[in-house]
Every structure is written in C-alpha cells, then in structure tokens.
Amino acid sequence: MNEVELLNWARGPGLMYATIIMVFGLTLRIFEILSLGRPKELAEIRDSGVRDGWMTILKRSLPEPAHWKLITASYIFHVGLLVVIFFFIPHTQLFRDVFGIFWGGWPNYVIDFFTVLSIAAMLYTLVTRFYDPTRRILSKMSDYFAWVVTFLPLLTGYMAFHRLGMDYTTMLAVHILSVELLMISLPISKLTHAITFSMARYYTGSNNGRKGIHS
Amino acid sequence: MSNNKQVLASELQRHGISRRTFLKFCTSMASVMALSPADAAQMAEKLATIKRQSVIWLSFQECTGCTESITRSHKPSLESLIFDFISLDYHHTLQAASGSAAEAAREQAMHDNKGKYILVVDGSIPLKDGGVYSTIAGMTNLDMLQQVAKDAAAIVAVGTCATFGGLPKASPNPTGAVSVSDIIHDKPIINIPGCPPIPVVMTGVLAHVLTFGIPELDSLKRPKAFFGDSIHDRCYRRPFYDRGQFAKSFDDAGARKGWCLYELGCKGPTTHNACATVKWNDGTSFPIQSGHGCIGCSEPDFWDAGGFYKSISTGIGEPGQWATGALAAGAAAGLASAYLNKSTKSDAEKNHQEVTLEDMGAKK
Numbered sequence: 359m360n361e362v363e364l365l366n367w368a369r370g371p372g373l374m375y376a377t378i379i380m381v382f383g384l385t386l387r388i389f390e391i392l393s394l395g396r397p398k399e400l401a402e403i404r405d406s407g408v409r410d411g412w413m414t415i416l417k418r419s420l421p422e423p424a425h426w427k428l429i430t431a432s433y434i435f436h437v438g439l440l441v442v443i444f445f446f447i448p449h450t451q452l453f454r455d456v457f458g459i460f461w462g463g464w465p466n467y468v469i470d471f472f473t474v475l476s477i478a479a480m481l482y483t484l485v486t487r488f489y490d491p492t493r494r495i496l497s498k499m500s501d502y503f504a505w506v507v508t509f510l511p512l513l514t515g516y517m518a519f520h521r522l523g524m525d526y527t528t529m530l531a532v533h534i535l536s537v538e539l540l541m542i543s544l545p546i547s548k549l550t551h552a553i554t555f556s557m558a559r560y561y562t563g564s565n566n567g568r569k570g571i572h573s
Numbered sequence: 574m575s576n577n578k579q580v581l582a583s584e585l586q587r588h589g590i591s592r593r594t595f596l597k598f599c600t601s602m603a604s605v606m607a608l609s610p611a612d613a614a615q616m617a618e619k620l621a622t623i624k625r626q627s628v629i630w631l632s633f634q635e636c637t638g639c640t641e642s643i644t645r646s647h648k649p650s651l652e653s654l655i656f657d658f659i660s661l662d663y664h665h666t667l668q669a670a671s672g673s674a675a676e677a678a679r680e681q682a683m684h685d686n687k688g689k690y691i692l693v694v695d696g697s698i699p700l701k702d703g704g705v706y707s708t709i710a711g712m713t714n715l716d717m718l719q720q721v722a723k724d725a726a727a728i729v730a731v732g733t734c735a736t737f738g739g740l741p742k743a744s745p746n747p748t749g750a751v752s753v754s755d756i757i758h759d760k761p762i763i764n765i766p767g768c769p770p771i772p773v774v775m776t777g778v779l780a781h782v783l784t785f786g787i788p789e790l791d792s793l794k795r796p797k798a799f800f801g802d803s804i805h806d807r808c809y810r811r812p813f814y815d816r817g818q819f820a821k822s823f824d825d826a827g828a829r830k831g832w833c834l835y836e837l838g839c840k841g842p843t844t845h846n847a848c849a850t851v852k853w854n855d856g857t858s859f860p861i862q863s864g865h866g867c868i869g870c871s872e873p874d875f876w877d878a879g880g881f882y883k884s885i886s887t888g889i890g891e892p893g894q895w896a897t898g899a900l901a902a903g904a905a906a907g908l909a910s911a912y913l914n915k916s917t918k919s920d921a922e923k924n925h926q927e928v929t930l931e932d933m934g935a936k937k
Contacts, residue, residue, distance in 0.1 A: 360793060362873040365843065369879060370889035377892050381899035382906070389907020393914045447817055448886030451836060455887040456896065465817035526803060527843045527872075530885075 361528040368534040376538035383545025384553055391554065396561075399568060407564030413573035414563025415556050428486060431479040438476030442469055442512065466519070473516050480509050500548060507543045510536040582621035595621070602777055605851060606788070606798035619784040626783060627686040628693055629679060629721055630664035633714040634707050634741040634750055635696030639732035640666050642769035643776070659779070662690070665709075676710045683724060691782065692725035694718065694753050697734040697741040701749025718756060727761045727787060728753060731775060733870055736764035736794075743876035754794060761787050764794040766846075768870035773851055774799045793873070795845065804841035804867045807849035810834065823864060838882040839866030846871040 359367070421429040443449060447463035454460040484505055487493045514536045516522075518529035543549055551558070563573045585595055596617050603613035632640070644667070661667060662682030663675065670678055682690060696714070699706040704713035712720075722728060730753040733739035741750035754762055763782070765775055778796050781788045788796040805811060813819070813833040820828035820837060833839070841849075844867050848859040861867055866882075869875040879889035 360873060362793075362843070362878075366874055366878055366889060369885075369887075373888040373892055374890060374895050377888075377895045378899040381896045382903040385900055385903025386907045386910065389904065390910050390914070393907070393911030395918075447819065447835070448884060451884035451886045452888065452892075455883065456893045458893075463817055466815050521806075526805075530843065 361525065361531060365527055365531040365534070368531045368538065372535060372538050376541040380541040380544050384550070387545055387550055388553070388557075391557065396565070401569065403568050404570035405567045405572075407567030410567025410571075410573040411560035411564030414566075415559045417573055418559050428483065431482045431486075434479035435476040435483070438472040438479065439508070439512070441472045442476065442515070445469065446515075470516075470519070473512060477509070477512050477516065480505070480512070504543070504548050507536075507540045507547075508549070511540055580621065581623050585621075602780055605773065605847075606777055606781060606796070607801075608798075612785070616780065616784045620780060623783050625660040627682050627690040628659045628661050629682055629690055629725075630661060630667075630693040630695070631714075631717060631721060632665050633694065633696030633698050633718070633735070634748065635732060635734050636740075637666055638769040639695040640664070642767075643731075643772050659691075662686075673710070679721070683721060687724045689726050690724070691779075692721055692728045693731055694728060694735045695731045697738045697750035697752060698756060699741070699748035699750050701747070706748040715756065718753065722757045722760055725760060727763065727782065728757060729763045729765060729778065729782070730754070730794075731765050732770055733766045733768045733873075733875070736766040737873035739768065740876055742874070762794050763787060763790065763796060766793075766795060766800075766871040768875075770871070771799075771847055771851055771853065774847055791845070795871075799847040799851075800845040800871065802845065802847075802850075804844045804846060804849050804861070805839075808841055808861055809849070810861060828864060834861060834864075834866040836884060837866050838868075838880065838884060840869030840872070840875070840878070840881075840885055841867040843885055844869040844872050844875075 421433070441464070444453070444461070445464040446469045447466075450460060450463040487497055487501075487505075511533060514529060514533035517524075518526060518533045521529075523529060524532070540549070544552060567573065582595075596613075599617035599620065600610070600613045603610070603616055608616070630640075660682075663679040665675070668675055668678065696707075698704070698714045698718055700715060704715045707714045709717055730736045734741060734750075735753050738746075738750050738752045738755075741748055742752075754764065763778060765778055767774070774796075777799065778788060781796070781798075788798060791797050791800055793800075805814070808814075810831060810833045813831070814835055818827065818830075818832045820832045820834055822828065823837065828834075835842075839861065841861065848867070849861070852859045852862070868881045869878060872878075877889070878885075879887060
C-alpha cells in the first residue's frame, strides 16, 4: 500500500468504520446511562434538585484557585481543541460535507497558535501528572491512553501542516488515522465525558440537592 | 529503421540549432531538474555525443493523450528535437508501418538492440479474463509487455494509466487494469505520471536517462526533480490558503481575486508534479492559474479519491449516511439495553425481601 492508497483508505473505509463505531457507541452509552435512572430515594426528598444540578455544572467548570496552573492548562487545551477541530478550514469542509452547514473558518496562523498552545498545555498536564504524587498514584493506564489518543491528532495535524517528519500525503493519512483512533476511543474510554460531562454533573448535583446538600 | 551512428550534435546542426542555443537548453534542463551548473555542462557534452537511442513505445489501455502531449508543442522546440532524435522503432500512432510490418519492426529493434533499448509504455494492462480486453496483433498487452521488457535496459512508464492504472483502473475496474510496476519487478522503471504528463518532463527525463542514467526517484518511482514538490507548495495562490482566503465558487469575488481553490476541491496539497513551475503550453499557464483546482492526475487512484470538487479533507463516500445509520442502530440497541435494564430492575424489586430487625437477631 503506497501513501496515496493509505490516505484514500483513511478517508474512505477508515472514516466509515470510525464514524459508525463512534456514533453507535455514543448513542448506545447515552441510552444506557439514561435508562439506569435514579436509585430509589428512601429518605424524604427535600428539594427538586434542579437548581443544584445546574449549579454543579457551572461550579465544576470554574477554576479552582488552589490548582490554577493545572486548571488553566486544562482550559487552554480544551478550548484549543475545540477551536482547532471546528475552525480549521479543512475541518470545516468535512463538517459541511457531512452536515451541510458551514460556519466559516479562521486563518491558519490563528489555528497554528491554538495548536501550539494546546500541545504545550497537554504536555504540561502530562508532566505534572508524573511529578504530582497524588495524581501519579491515581492515574491508570486508561488515563494515559486518553491523553495519547487526544494528543496524537494535534501533533500529527501540526506536523502535516508544517511538512514535518514525513511527506504531506503520508502525514495527512497518519493524522486522519489518529483522529479515527480518537473517534473510536470516544465511546469506550473516559473520553466519553466529551458528551456526558454535563449529564454527569447535573446528576450528581441534583442528587445531592434532593438530599438537602446544596451546590 | 534506426541510424545509430548519427550523433545529436550533427542532428541539431542539421536543424539549424546553434551550440549556444543547445547550451541554453541544457542549462535550463539542468535547472529544471535541480542539477548543478557543472552538471549542465556535462549534460551538454554527453548529449551532443550520444548516438540515436532505440526506443520501443508500447501503447496499451490508453487514450493517446500522452503521445499528443509529447508531440503537440506549439513550435518546434529543442525538447521535441530530442524526441525526434531518438530512434522510435515502434509506436502505433506515429509509425508509418502497420500490421505485421509494424510488429516485425518491433521484433527487429528488440533483436538489434538487445539489452540496450528503452521501453516506453503508456496505458494500463488488463489482467481480467486472461487479458482479452486489449490485444495487439493477437497478443495480449500482458504478453507483449513481458516479452519486450525482458531485454529492455530500462522502462519509462508514461502517463497515469501506465504508472498507476489510471482511468481504466478506476472503480469498479472492469478489465482488471494494473500498472507496469505491478507486473515488471526486475527492471529499472521510471514513472512519469500525469493525465497527460508535461512534455518537458518526458523529454527532461529522457535527456537525463541518456546522459546521467536513471534519475533519483521517489517512493512511487517518479523523478524527484519533477515530482519532489507538491503543486500546493509551489502554487502562487498558496499565500491565500495560509490567510484563509478561499474562493467559494468558480465565479465569485474570491475567485476573481485569485484566492485559493482548496474549498472547490483542489488536490494541490497531495499532488506531486511540476505544473506550478514548468507549466503548460510553453510555460503559458496551468490549471490553477486558469481558475480550476488541481484534480491530482499524477497521483495513484485519483479518479477514486472522492470527487474532483470535494476538498481532500472530506471523506470518500457518504459519512453523513453512515452516521445516520449508526445513530439509528445505536438508538435501537440503546432501547433494547434500556428494556433489559428495566426488567433487571423490576426483577430485583420483585425478588426484594425485606429484612426485619428480628431477622438480624434483635430481641423484641
């Protein structure tokens, strides 16, 4: 298989498998989670918990002064990822092709800035994970796996754009394959939080609220 | 047919080409191929003294566009003179002989120049059903290629059909078309893809073969001098790409300002060829300069790469349909899972046994 065939495979069958696994898996997981419902509340319900649910979504998104460096790095790479994924013009072309919607893209130097920033922020989170004894103990292989599959598309995308490492065609194929790995990982790893984080926070907050613990 | 004693210098003289003009040609050819000035002088020296090189040109599943490209220059050029200078001993379109006389000429050339002739191939080779979809003088393309390649010094595959299978290989590939490299593995092969290839690239490679031998090739056996850079890297519209300025249609304001054609499906970023530097029609223009995106014709499987008017960042196929199908299947599986969860829950409730304090040993 030459580099063009690899690219065509990544854009064709590879993308098809990844899309099917990701969409099927995420839909299944949402149905599974929602159908679990709540455990029966044996004590008297003290509040509807709606306000606490929403407040928990909000509060857990706010930076904590005690860990401001880590939180800032996390914010940077999350925002950077969103910008790079949704506003790099070649990516917008894919979304337009799939959804029929085009929301405009940003110039390459802006995307480049966010990419470098995100890569630096992700490296910071990894290094501090090693150096912080508490987080090191808490970290499992699945945490490192999630980091790697998120980092690879950023790195390979940057390398492809700047013609680093391999020739552009091969690097573009590797980049698309790394994105497909990320897509497949979404429903089967902790990366599912990309779509469940607000559900999970609302559930925890409202559950506590029903018990009288307000957020 | 060939007069192998004639040297190029005398041939050029006969056509009224001065030595100065010839040196200029060699310098520009060396420059195009990224050779050093010293190599240009060496090329001139060697080219001037080369004898007529026997070339057998086999045309298989092709459209003759490659031959048209190499022969249809607007004015007689040095490139075309060099092409004229080679001893083209067999070529369907250009030779006067036909039928058994033509085949006899091929066999004669093979015999007289055994191990020394250059084999040029344009067109793909059909393998399906015993190769019956393309035959010459009752011989399948596969048999003829194997027979002629056996004693060739080198093979030059010209055009995307011969190099990568091209249009005949496009899905569903009804004739089982393959490229020369898929069949011949024991000879040096130079691929000059393009639909058609640029004339100066063909003659430039030929000049290189005649003077310095096989040029440096990339992983797809293409001469790096001409196929080392992508169209995108050498495109004059590249700054617009970097600034995010794209034409949205072929006649909008952006298109009129010469903005990048990426969103209109230009395959420049993944296409390697010399169009953006050498250009076509005596260096007049090339497709992107004329307002149309590159279709990637010098890359393998370019017909099956997702449509000429879709960006290379889009999927090949229908990702939207796959996603819709997966969503429906996921929802169905999710509902089934929800039903199972519900019945597990109700079974648990049904089988729930209350435990009293007495059961736990408390005294009344």
